[in-house]
Amino acid sequence: MDLSSFIRDIPDFPKPGIVFKDITPMLADARALDAAITAMATLVEPLAVDVVIGAEARGFLLGPALARQLGAGFVLARKPGKLPHDTVSAEYALEYGTDVLELHSDAVKAGARVLVHDDLLATGGTAGALCRLVESVGGTVAACAFLLELGFLDGRAALDGYDVRALIEA
Numbered sequence: 001m002d003l004s005s006f007i008r009d010i011p012d013f014p015k016p017g018i019v020f021k022d023i024t025p026m027l028a029d030a031r032a033l034d035a036a037i038t039a040m041a042t043l044v045e046p047l048a049v050d051v052v053i054g055a056e057a058r059g060f061l062l063g064p065a066l067a068r069q070l071g072a073g074f075v076l077a078r079k080p081g082k083l084p085h086d087t088v089s090a091e092y093a094l095e096y097g098t099d100v101l102e103l104h105s106d107a108v109k110a111g112a113r114v115l116v117h118d119d120l121l122a123t124g125g126t127a128g129a130l131c132r133l134v135e136s137v138g139g140t141v142a143a144c145a146f147l148l149e150l151g152f153l154d155g156r157a158a159l160d161g162y163d164v165r166a167l168i169e170a
Contacts, residue, residue, distance in 0.1 A: 001035045004168050007148060021120055021148055021170070027061060036147060036167070037062065040117075041069040043165050047142045049115040051075050051108060053134060055101055055126050056082070059118045062147060066117060075108060077101040077130055088136050092129035094122075101126070103133040110138030121146040121166055124158025131162060 006026035013020040026032045040062065051073040054063030060076070067074040080089065080100050087102040108114060116130045127144045134141050144159055149166035156164050 001032060003032060003036055003039070003147075004170065006032045007168070007170075021150070023058075023061070023119055023147065037065045037069055039167055040066050040145060040147065043167060044115055044143060044145050045070060047115065047163075048113060049142050050112040051139075052115045052117050053077055053103070053108070053130055054117050055130055058120065059126075061119060063117045066115075066145075070115070072115070075103065075114075077103050077133060088133060090129040090132045090136070092125040094125050099126075101129050101133065103137065105137060108134055108137045108139035112139045113142040114139045115142055116144040116162075117146070119147045121149040121155040121159075121164070122153045124155030127155070128158050131159070 006029060008022045008025060010020040010022050026036060049070060049072050052063050052067035053075040054060050056078045064074045080102055083102055083104055086105045088105050089100055089102045091100045114134045116127050118126055131141045141162055143163035143165055146166040148168045148170060151169050
């Protein structure tokens, strides 16, 4: 199945010059959604991860289903003030600004093998922040896995030293 045919471009969103990759058509199609989760799991299954971490909000779309498929847990990384327990935080740059993510300080056990997941790899800022969060609480980043990679933005450079995997490149 050509999953890229279920991803539409939205020009000038969220601001002029940005082309937003909309995966909602893929999410709405049961066959495409199943194919995406199955293919993502196949891509990373040999890594034997303990937990998948995803960033608010789009990392929450496929991350829990991917974790279930892998027999792993799922950990939330959220915007500041959204998690009710003690947290650690990391600031990161986006292609159109900066942001901060937080993680419960006890969400990842020391030595746990963690798959950093997001739907999209653009500049690598979000995934880099997730890697820093995982490592700050004693986890090991097994790999970073994405549904879609925008290769022209060279987000892999920001993740130098990490195993980076993407299902689709645009």
